[in-house]
Amino acid sequence: MLKSLGAAVTAVVCAWVAVGARTEEVGSEEVSQHSALTFDVSSTPVKDLYPGARKRTRLTVTNPYPFPIEVRSLEARLASTSKRSCRAIAANLQVGQHLGKLPLTVSAGKKKAAGEFELRMPNSVADDCQRTTFRLRIIARARKAGR
Secondary structure, eight states, rough: OOOOOOOTTEEEEEEEOOOEEEEEOOSSOOOSSSOOEEEEEEEEOOEETHHHHHHHHEEEEESSSSSOOOEEEEEEEEEEEEETTTTOOOTTTTEEESOOOEEEOOOTEEEEEEEEEEEOOOOOOGGOOOOOOOEEEEEEEEETTTT
């Protein structure tokens, strides 16, 4: 499953499930007055990372509501790893800015591609991170579309 790339190279599998997201826009018109929209954001797993590698994960937003939503922002941060000895820090894995067009309207009850995040494993990654799973926390903000 993992490629062996030599003794000096770290092979890492990255996989994660995005955290549900909600709006922070208290002053806008929403589902009910001042309530938060909760919806799903998922991402594709990234495999075979090694020092110096750059890979991308694709995002999908799922709208569970009977009305369209407008996604206004998407960001990702390292949340955790599968090994205590490999810390979830930028020295081990760097998460870039969202690559995609915003705002993004997602129709009622539908899924829609929502761009990508680039991940980069620095050459300085700790040896303890070999065969580690990194998890991202994805934070998204949205509101009811057309408001």
